[in-house]
Amino acid sequence: MSLAVAAITDRVHFAHTDLVNWALVAGDGGVILIDAGYPGDRDEVLASLSGLGFGPSDVRAILLTHAHVDHLGSAIWFAREHGTPVYCHSAEVGHVRRDYLEQASPRDVIARAWRPSYLLWSLALVRNGGLTHEGIPTAQPLTDEVAAGLPGAPQIIATPGHTGGHCSYLVDGVLVSGDALITDHPVATRSGPQLLPSMFNHDEAACRRSLDVLAEVQAEVMLPGHGPVWRGSVAEAAYAARAKP
Numbered sequence: 001m002s003l004a005v006a007a008i009t010d011r012v013h014f015a016h017t018d019l020v021n022w023a024l025v026a027g028d029g030g031v032i033l034i035d036a037g038y039p040g041d042r043d044e045v046l047a048s049l050s051g052l053g054f055g056p057s058d059v060r061a062i063l064l065t066h067a068h069v070d071h072l073g074s075a076i077w078f079a080r081e082h083g084t085p086v087y088c089h090s091a092e093v094g095h096v097r098r099d100y101l102e103q104a105s106p107r108d109v110i111a112r113a114w115r116p117s118y119l120l121w122s123l124a125l126v127r128n129g130g131l132t133h134e135g136i137p138t139a140q141p142l143t144d145e146v147a148a149g150l151p152g153a154p155q156i157i158a159t160p161g162h163t164g165g166h167c168s169y170l171v172d173g174v175l176v177s178g179d180a181l182i183t184d185h186p187v188a189t190r191s192g193p194q195l196l197p198s199m200f201n202h203d204e205a206a207c208r209r210s211l212d213v214l215a216e217v218q219a220e221v222m223l224p225g226h227g228p229v230w231r232g233s234v235a236e237a238a239y240a241a242r243a244k245p
Helices: 039-050 069-082 090-097 106-111 116-127 144-148 204-214 234-243
Strands: 003-007 012-017 021-027 030-034 059-063 086-088 155-158 167-171 174-178 221-224
Touching: 003 039, 012 039, 021 039, 021 221, 030 039, 039 069, 059 069, 069 086, 086 090, 155 204, 204 234
Parallel strands: 030 059, 059 086, 174 221
Antiparallel strands: 003 012, 012 021, 021 030, 155 167, 167 174
């Protein structure tokens, strides 16, 4: 897997891979991760931290946009081995803990496996530990008080649809959109601002309503969960995604 880490602001950095992305927010007292890749991405996550001069013990918290395995994967290890606090939207806590699971069914994936893009993506998912159903029992809801004490004081923005408790984060003037609004994906048929294919979304109608929420965000840079960074009006990106099925 190729990893590229780019400085977005003095504090915010974007870790981009061909499968999934995460963000890092640095501060004087350490660093936070927003999302954490697949379980098999641990070395890449550690490399992204090391490039900024941090190690596992410097991670003050991991904030999750949602509980799909390609976003919480290495957070399982951080929480278990280092006691790293893991936070998410209050409506997603049970999902992170694996009280329940909201994701595309194996039947949906198999039905599309004849397409080369889906087959290659499925094989990569398996290689990166994507079949685990392990959760993070210590996951907690992110409160305003906790957020205020973290590097960048991230602001939580509820963007349900992809999962019932999906959220995005606004930090240092940058939107981290998770899977509420992406710019590409291994199975996407085009690049540019878009929703994930409907088979991946828990509630498609809610996904589209969340685009309206994102259209109100005053930010000129967006870091999606999949695809390259978006530079420009987030409202324009949301409108573009809404206009195209």
